[in-house]
Amino acid sequence: MQVYTNPIHAEYFADPFVWRHDHEYYAIGTGPGDAEGLTPHTTRATIFPLLRSHDMIHWTPAGHALIAPDEALGLNFWAPEIAHAGGLWYLYYSVGHGDKLHQLRVAVSDHPLGPYRDRAQLTNPKDVPFAIDPHPFQDDDGRWYLFHARDFLDTGSDAAGSIRAGTALVVSELETMTRLSKNMHVVLRSYCDWQLYAADRPMYGKIFDWHTLEGPSVIKEGGRYYCIYSGGSWQTDTYGVDYTASDHVLGPYSIEAGVEAPRILKTVPGKVIGPGHCSIAIAPDDSTRMIIYHAWDPEMRARRMCMDELYFEDGIPKSDGPTWTPTELPRERPHTKDYEARV
Known part of the structure; x- marks a missing residue:
């Protein structure tokens, strides 16, 4: 066993996405300049910081991923994620003008560390004014889907209660890695x-x-699809991580009444503030799932990369995080029937 202590990377690194390739781990995230927005005509060649690691614990900088596209697209770059298909690497991201007119785009490279060059528009602000947080997911049959967040202005009610106006989760099939189907399904x-x-x-x-x-991340467990997402305001202590589940990748996804707080990760006052926007990767033991997320320090100086184990009990995803003291990787725990089956 190895021991880690959160945060696992000391610098600002929001919206962390971690993946493994050829026994090495890579991470891409939103940097402070990406999140806050570049100034017009700023000379900057690349966007989105990269890290690499052999053990998920010790990370070293690996440059930046995206060659800056036309600044007319916007000056704010958020929440990159990576997919590997057909020998190429695809970087999905959003770009826009502050909290308005954000679109999803995809860039392509022949190497996991890039450079990635912008290739295609996936959503058009004329049709979808605000689309963020793209998450590519490949199902067992090889088909790819893109989960993301977009705005809804209507309200209503159902068995779980009132449906609120705001940013919410959707999914569409990727017809190709650079073309998104217009058939959108609400998650x-x-x-x-x-x-x-x-x-x-x-x-x-x-x-x-x-x-x-926002910040959807999808895994499949026991034949079910779990969309693990963040909710609330990323700038406050109410922000946290919850989930919804379905028997089909396109839904319908479950709605549970009486959920009063995020169930997977939430603020621990005085220790960790607003944990969220996660990705999921397998630890070096090839079986333990880790949830990688950002969180504020108690003084809220920066969003930094953290991780903890994600496990299932009776079909429910859980985590003992957020942690802030030395923690074993993987962490020993009583073996439930579901956990024993997985490992």
Whole structure:
């Protein structure tokens, strides 16, 4: 066993996405300049910081991934993720102007560390004014899907309660790695009080109590699809990680009444603030799932990369995180029937 202590990377590194290739780990994330937005005409060749590691614990900088595209697309770059298909590497990301007119795009490289060159537009702001947080997912049959977040202005109600206006989760099939189907399926709308981003928020010429679901990451366990996502405001201590599940990749996904707080990761006052926007990777033991996420330090100086084990008990995804003290990798725990079956 090895021991890690969060954060596992000391520098600002938001929206971390970690993947393994040829026995080495790579991470890509949103850097401070990416998140806050470049200044017009800033001379900057590349976007999105990269890291590499042999053990998931010790990380070293590996440059930046994306060659900056036309600045007319926007100056804010958020939440990159990587997919490998047909011998090429695909970088999915959003670019836009602050919290408005964000579109999804894809860049391509022949190496996991890039450089990635912008290739195609996946969503058009004329049709979808705000689309962020793309997550490519390959099903067992080889088909690829792109989960992401976009805005909804309608409200309503169902068995779980009221459906709120705000940013929510959807999925569409990737017809090719650079072309997104226009057939969109809703994964989950906001229906919980803890998912509030801001009350009385001016949006689209109106005032809303705006709720947010974002940062989807999908895994398949026991024949079911689990969309693990973040909710609330990334700038507050209400931000955390929850999940929804389905028997089919396109849904319908479960809605559970009475969820009063995020169930996988949430703030620990005075220790870890606003853990969220996660990815999932297998540890070096080839069996333990790790959830990699960002979190604020108690003074909220920076969002930094952290990780903890993600495990299942009776079909429910759980984590003992967020942790902030030395933790074993993998961590010993009582073996439930489900856990024994997986390892």
